[in-house]
Amino acid sequence: MTLVLENVSKVYKDGPKEFKALDNVSLEVKPGEFIAIIGPSGSGKSTMLSIAGALLSPTSGRILLDGENTANLSANKITQRRLEKIGFVFQAANLIPYLKVKDQLSVINVIAKNKNKTRGNELLGHFGLAHRVNNYPNELSGGERQRVAIARALINDPKIILADEPTASLDSKRGREVVEMLADEIKTRGKSGIMVTHDERVLDLCDRVVTIRDGRLEE
Amino acid sequence: MFLAIRELTHAKFRYVLIGLIMVLIASLIFIISGLTKGLSADNASAIQNLQADYVLMEPDAELEITKSFIPHKKLDDIAKIDGVEEANPLSIRMMNASVNGTQQNEDVALFVTEADGVLLPSVSEGKTIANENEVIADSSLKREGIEIGDTLQFGEESEFTIVGFTDNQRYSHTSVLFMDNGQRDNINAITIQAEEGKIDAIKSTIGDSLDIVTTEEALQGIPSYSQEQASLNMMIIFLFVIAAFVLAAFFYVITLQKRDQFGVLKALGAKTIYLVKNLIGQVVLLSVICIAVGVGLTLGIKALLPEDMPFLLETSGMIQTSLLILAVSVVGALVSLVQVVKIDPIEAIEGAGK
Incomplete structure (x- = not known):
């Protein structure tokens, strides 16, 4: 198992009231498995993804990243684990506006002090972006931007891929293409994938669909 | 410096504008310093160069x-x-x-x-x-x-x-x-x-x-010497403060605009120290270029000044002033650093952490 959530709860305090964003959630993701999380807005999808991605710590429960409990790690170590083990694909791509496509990937190499610089070009070629390497994000289409974001998530060869509504800014055809690429990467390279989505038309590309409602998981 | 340099070259216009302001402020500091030194020498060099340690007076x-x-x-x-x-x-x-x-x-x-x-x-x-x-x-x-x-x-x-x-x-x-x-x-x-x-x-x-004073103290007795120096030095101090605030405001606004990017970079695994280094790198790079241009501009202006104008530029003084401008710029950027440190990577995921 590369990603395990064990009895995870997240409670927000709002004055005297308590709000349970996640209520005793457990989830295991196997290598090569692609899970979709759906649910109405405010149901705790984003909270769950943030906790799985070590961006947020749970109120109770354990998260095992590649067998390691993140609860015991320092903030710097957690950042390092995110860098090494997790690839994020954000809503609306969230690329850095002043970096060319090739540098969107290089910056991760720089942060991670990677020596292997050729992988970026391979990935961009693989996603059909070879002719776009010297363009800035504002010169790309929405689909291209999201493909760059996927390439960026993969540059470090992480074991876990987390996607936050990757199709939100795309039309259904482009959205499906992007999710197909994501699913293909996860299956062929044996990664564990979680995708939060509203888009029911891409659910058939996932191995499992989990519904979250009022902080509880239903399968 | 990967991010720092790429952003400087991409957002040329805004950095050229702030750079221009920095160049003008730096030049003004150099010119007024030159004038201060020049007037000081014009008013008192005979006393400053006196072959004596102390002066005895009634x-x-x-x-x-x-x-x-x-x-x-x-x-x-x-x-x-x-x-x-x-x-x-x-x-x-x-x-x-x-x-x-x-x-x-x-x-x-x-x-x-x-x-x-x-x-x-x-x-x-x-x-x-x-x-x-x-x-x-x-x-x-x-x-x-x-x-x-x-x-x-x-x-x-x-x-x-x-x-x-x-x-x-x-x-x-x-x-x-x-x-x-x-x-x-x-x-x-x-x-x-x-x-x-x-x-x-x-x-x-x-x-x-008899009063015994050092030659340095004796300068204060030269008519108008201390008033002249004090008013010019006050201008220089004000220029330093202005430089600090202009840079502080500029980088504060720019950093606010970049909150999302910093959030994304942190979520992707960039440590705060890496982002801080890039911001400081940007400030230092921008300041060094602006100071260098300012020095050039000042030397150019000096060449145009009439010969009997009391204006004195010393290499050691210029270096000192340059380092001080650099230090003041970095201090000005500290306000933005607090922003960078405070940004939570969870901001990269919308709808979470509220």
């Missing part, structure tokens, strides 16, 4: 050498005190001299001392004085067309002949003439050379009859 004169009067015989008493290595008389008189008996008049400061004393500066042209009717003049008089061999007349007094020129001897914005008129009655001040360690003993020997 207490009532309140540091104004020209208002102090000491009987000449005091000089011998002072010279005998243990620890005093050299003691020389100095009298300063502001005069108007007519040149070669013509209509041409020049304001000069007469520095009267002993021909065999240490106060007489070395000449850069001509020879030193040999008798009571010869003077050494500051080379700034050459700009008025005065040459060696010209005579100067003060009122009804006898004529003096310029036998040599010396450099950097100005007092109260006028050229200094050094002479020994042979008069041995009242003098304005006594200058001494003495080791710093022995000055307290010397002071107690002399008692209250």
